[in-house]
Amino acid sequence: MLHAEVNTHSGIGPRHALCLALDLDLEGHEPPATLVPDGGGQDAGGAVIDAALDLFVMGVGFGLVLGIVVLLVQNAAPASQLGVATTSIRFAQVLGSALGAAMFGILLNRATASHLPPGFRAGSLAGALRPEVREQAVGALVSGVQVVFLSAAGVMAAALVLALFLRTSPALPADPPAPQRVTV
Numbered sequence: 001m002l003h004a005e006v007n008t009h010s011g012i013g014p015r016h017a018l019c020l021a022l023d024l025d026l027e028g029h030e031p032p033a034t035l036v037p038d039g040g041g042q043d044a045g046g047a048v049i050d051a052a053l054d055l056f057v058m059g060v061g062f063g064l065v066l067g068i069v070v071l072l073v074q075n076a077a078p079a080s081q082l083g084v085a086t087t088s089i090r091f092a093q094v095l096g097s098a099l100g101a102a103m104f105g106i107l108l109n110r111a112t113a114s115h116l117p118p119g120f121r122a123g124s125l126a127g128a129l130r131p132e133v134r135e136q137a138v139g140a141l142v143s144g145v146q147v148v149f150l151s152a153a154g155v156m157a158a159a160l161v162l163a164l165f166l167r168t169s170p171a172l173p174a175d176p177p178a179p180q181r182v183t184v
Contacts, residue, residue, distance in 0.1 A: 013168060014068055014071055014072050014075070015167075015168045017064070017068050018065065018068045018069070018166065019160060020064075021061050021065045021068055022061065022163055023160060024064065025057075025058055025061030025064075025065060025156050026153060026157060028055065028057035028058025028060075028061060029054075029149050029150075029156060066093065069089060069093075070089055073085050073088075074086060075168070076168075104148050104151065107144075108147070108148050110144075111143060111147035111148070112140045112141050112143065115136075115139065115144070116137065117136055120133070120137070
């Protein structure tokens with residue numbers, strides 16, 4: 001049903017809608033360099049608003065991607081396999097979320113640790129930090145987050161390139177054709 005709405009109201013097919021959603025997601029992956037008040041020449045309030053807008057754009061794009069992927073899989077599956085196809089894509093999405101969170105978490109930890117001063121341990125963050133050490137810790141975390149955002153942007157760019165070559169099938173009819181009697 002959504003497939004028909006995409007085609008009749010917007011004039012674009014699901015492959016083009018997927019590419020637009022991936023592009024929207026990619027636009028939101030601007031590295032948050034301005035989260036530190038003196039990092040981008042703007043105040044902390046403006047930096048937070050910019051980051052919130054980027055995250056909003058990224059979330060809208062990714063939300064559209066998830067719906068369109070389910071739609072494409074359902075359109076390609078025969079009616080008798082629709083439940084299996086939908087469950088399979090949801091399983092792949094959940095598995096990808098878990099693996100992505102683990103991989104990007106490792107990347108964040110490694111990138112942050114590489115910018116910390118020697119001998120600095122994560123457990124030392126529990127107490128009060130001296131201002132110069134706090135500044136280094138915040139800078140290391142911002143650097144780590146930038147690496148994660150740029151890596152995620154690379155993944156989304158690769159997904160966009162793959163979506164450009166995606167072949168789509170027309171929506172299958174809602175009701176299969178009635179069986180015909182054959183006489184010999």
